[in-house]
Amino acid sequence: MNTQLLNPDKDEKAYEKAAEYILQGQVVGMPTETVYGLAANALNGEAVKKIFIAKGRPQDNPLIVHIADIKQMDKLVSYIPENAKKLANAFWPGPLTIILPKSECIPIEVSAGLDTVGIRFPSHKVAQKLIETAGVPLAAPSANLSGRPSTTTAQHVIEDLNGKIPAVLEGGACTVGVESTVISLAGNKPRLLRPGGISLEQLRDIIGEVEVDRAIKEKIGDDVRVSAPGMKYRHYAPKAPVTVVCGDADKTANYIKQNAKSNAGVLCFKEYIDIFNGYKCFEMGSKNDVSSQAKRIFDALRAFDETDVNEIWSQCPSDEGLGLAVANRLKKAAGFHVINLG
8 A cells, every 4th residue: 555645736635535534543644834743533542543553653652632723622621721821822823732631532542641631723724624624633743753853745754654554635845844842731830841833932921931841951761751742762863873063053063074974974054064075964054044944954864864874963053942942853863962062
């Protein structure tokens, strides 16, 4: 079985076909503004199991539930605090996932046995249309093999999952490029669990102080139980091992130049690509353009797999704004093998 590419611009029944697969208990790829997702009926535990099988995803890694109307949240969670309403009003539809106490309708396969669930209202029109057509909320992690860089095009999904899922909906390249921000409102204090398209600063502007989970900046043990995707396991990784060098851009570029072997790959800011002649080098955008970095980061990490490099060195943006999300993805790809030049 080859995975079908369903293009709504060319096939007026594309949404109906994808929704039929969903309602039959199957899994399909769908675009969102962040990355492509691997979607199943969030209320059908047996269907959700197929997500884990297709991805090779650990069973203790919870999933995010996607909705197409803010009113759908009412039956998915047991309680909606005031801060959740404020964040939803400010950032939905958009790249923000809010973790709340779950209702009884959420299967254990979605929550990974936790008493919470992450809810997101994506802004991508294709994702919204699929959810509306299927008539059910969709559980959807990133549509890639577990541990690999996330997928930002339909072709990426087919590269990873061809034959493992019946179809993927074409929706063009993702406009954000990194997964959604995940904030937990299920505890005593708001806590950022994963940085993404909505920055920590933006969250604090709306609800005040937000704690930052240590899993964002350091590796946590395999025995730790996590409440959001991407917190524990090595993620976003190309085949070759990655070393991330943090600090002033000039210093990190020079450090990589001095230490990278001749068969290394280099991921750098646009301003420094000329100094890495002779290396397999990809640029992630200007050092001052974090939006471009977010859009390019997974494409670049995937591109190294088409080369023969046996190690990858990468510059790293600062932790400010969207840079925190890009830096987090790079460090996760490196298994937190990080050199900090200050």
